[in-house]
Amino acid sequence: MAETAAPHSQHRDSSSTTSAALIELEGLTKRYGALVAVDNVSMRIAEGEVRAVIGPNGAGKTTLFHLITGVVPPTSGRVQFAGEDITGLPTHVTCQRGLSRTFQLTSLFPEMSARENARLAAQARHSRRWQPFGGAQMFAEAQRAGDVALEQLSLTHVAGRPAGLLSHGDQRLLEVAMAMAQSPKVMLLDEPTQGLSVEETAKAVETLAHFLDTSRITVMLVEHDMEVVFRLAHKITVLHRGAVIADGTPVDVKASARVQEAYLGGIE
Ligand SMILES: Nc1ncnc2c1ncn2[C@@H]1O[C@H](COP(=O)(O)OP(=O)(O)OP(=O)(O)O)[C@@H](O)[C@H]1O
Ligand SMILES: [Mg+2]
Missing domain, CATH: 3.40.50.300 (P-loop containing nucleotide triphosphate hydrolases)
Structure with missing residues (x-):
């Protein structure tokens, strides 16, 4: 080894x-x-x-x-x-x-931007409590959590690109960012x-x-x-x-x- x-x-x-x-x-x-x-x-x-x-x-x-x-x-x-x-x-x-997780096989929405994927992941954590897309403030909070997670995984520069067009490495990092956008423990x-x-x-x-x-x-x-x-x-x-x-x-x-x-x- x-x-x-x-x-x-x-x-x-x-x-x-x-x-x-x-x-x-x-x-x-x-x-x-x-x-x-x-x-x-x-x-x-x-x-x-x-x-x-x-x-x-x-x-x-x-x-x-x-x-x-x-x-x-x-x-x-x-x-x-x-x-x-x-x-x-x-x-x-x-x-x-x-508890947030990524899956062995990719679980991105390829046509949505990296930023939208991260925001949707943040919303998913609270979907039972939040009205989906309900309220500008909740949307903004999810967006912010998503953006912070993208920054943490060094993906800010590709945030606006469709997830499916990112490099394979960035796609895997985006999945980690999506888990992180849920503010997990x-x-x-x-x-x-x-x-x-x-x-x-x-x-x-x-x-x-x-x-x-x-x-x-x-x-x-x-x-x-x-x-x-x-x-x-x-x-x-x-x-x-x-x-x-x-x-x-x-x-x-x-x-x-x-x-x-x-x-x-x-x-x-
Ligand atoms: N839903 C299921 N029904 C029946 N058997 C299953 C099911 N899920 C997993 N198994 C079996 O359980 C065992 C463990 O599978 P698991 O997917 O947890 O392994 P793994 O360590 O993740 O493998 P890999 O490295 O290939 O991802 C395997 O023999 C698999 O075929
Ligand atoms: Mg496995």
């Missing part, structure tokens, strides 16, 4: 295990018939932490995000967020509580560099690293690219066939024989 730049975590004090967990999963399990997609997963994520969740295809990473954000209910186990039990609450409620990013070339990935990762450093937002990140993981994550949880097989700092996880085996196919 190639050496990577020092993770930006070195500049942040978020490694404390004494701080209260913002997200706490207890024995989270999801079965689809005989298949255990997520198998008795427990983890604690501290406020300000960037946690990568890695593992081979089909390991259960996206399903884990689905369970946390309420896309699907767990078969058993609990999700605690900011000290409250949110297990099985639907997505619009988890979003209102402060936690962001769950599912493979933010998927589909990008090596050059696009490098550029997007530098923007993300800067954004994470300045925003200090708590993040769960699913990512296949280990360079990206080591650049961005403070801690890493490794899933294999739904279960946690390793958990720790990037250095610990890199050194884990079990992780090497899982990635090299030894456990198959």
